[in-house]
Amino acid sequence: MKVALLSESPADEAALRVLVEAVLSETIVLVQPGLRARGWPNVAQVLPAILRHLHFNTDAAGLVVVVDADDSVVHTAEHEAPGYFHPQCRLCQLRGIFRKTQKRFPPLHGRDRVLRAVGLAVPAIEAWYLCGQDVQVTELAWAEGQALGLAPYTRRELKWRVYGTDRPNLGFEIQRAVESVRRHRGDLRRLETDFPQGFGRMAHDLRDWRQTAPRE
């Protein structure tokens, strides 16, 4: 399946590729040249143009977008109610952009539209890398911290836990990212349990692809 990944760095992209292949249980071919965004809110700004490009100029079957939540609102089960949209939730916002942008696209390249998978790394993708290794790092812990107004950890601290520094070399960052997510390749349940909204919803989106994506 041909897939486009949109994230903030080559390291995120390398980890995402492993995770997407694990959920889809197949090897993906990446759209070239690879896409990149400069963090939030740049992702939301470039997403409409990216969707148009993928739809009209490529035969990509789907687009996976993952952003860091940072200190923004965490997506919850309530946001999943039909017609509901939380204006400060990045996951809700990105889904909204998919909907709005693709509404009037004509069917092309054997598909109605580019399939959507949106993830929200809470608060940063390093939290996913620590899954199963650091039981304190979960979406729930972060959300509880938000409710109390005291974060249980910072993005910088997560980087220290993953890389031993918050200034990792890109090569090392990619290596650690891939090593970390490969541990979950065979069984994604732990990631889905600890990160049910940010990772779980993306996995759900991806599983839906298997019903709709054109087969090669």
Place this chain on the structure above:
Amino acid sequence: MLRSSGPMPAVAFAGEVCQPPDVIASVQFKHFKALRATSLRMEPFNLLIGPNGSGKTSLVQAFLRLRTLAARAPANGQSAAPPPPAVETPAPRRPNGVPEIIFRFPPPFADIEVHLGGHSEHRLDLLQVRHPPGGDAEARWEQLRTKLSGIRAYLFDHYAMAGPVAPADSGELASNGRNIAAVIAAMQAQPTPAFARLQAEFCRALPEFTGVVPRPAEAGGLELALRLKDGGELVAAENISQGALYTLAMLTLSFSPRPPTVLCLEEADRGVHPRLLREVRDALYRLSYPTSYGETREAVQIVATTHSPFLLDLFREHPEEIVIASKQGRSATFARLSDRPDAAEILAEGSLGDLWFSGILGGVPEE
């Protein structure tokens, strides 16, 4: 969830060890070019942003002057030139006040001060060292003087880097990078893994290449070539992009067994594709935070300047490393982003590069 914008306070985190600046703790300017009255606390890594004429280059010039005059200073730590005129504190904003630059240093040199002065702001030729009397302080000044002799500034020139160079010209990378072929050849000849690591890092960053090859050139010289992944051909440096050569030059410094003690790099983003700026940042961080990169040598203090919002984006987690140079009329000042009371809110709002361009950080041209 009721949170709006702005970061949450977090529970204490003990993992991080603060690294003090290695060579220079602060620099204070009085009547030096546009730097009429401003000072700057130095971090191990300092990224300067600001419009043209806002004093970024003057800061680099001050460091180079410090190196030159400190090398000439007598060992007892008095003035480096004929007796200096009494250095008075001139009235602020006097257009032609007496220029003075005061350098302060981190422990164990915290009781030493170096004052640079001169009769005109274009010619600083007086150096005065102030430290407590006694042999101990004098010995430490000697130690510090050795460190100051390692201050270097770079502005790479890809034409110069592409030319042939004498193999013996391999001591240290020249300020425009012209002897890079000889420096890399000397690294390659060493039994240490420095060359292999440099080559691996370069080829990871620019995967169209598989090798860095210093090769014989005319008249017994050396020139640089890169091996292409497709076909394995060697490409001569004159046919290599500016960005690839500058990235290689930064990595050469980064893996050098004897790097400068203070490295000033002007236009750190020059010629480099925005997606490759992370490699530039990493090469510089390898110098200034060696332990984060598994290096055992001393930290190199870095002053880099840039006009690239994309490079600035990469420092979002470290606002303390960003210095904003601003110009009001003929006068320029320095301020650290992290010293702004609203720094945390600003950082939560969006990409630093966009915020800089918008003008809310300062450091933009006057219109």
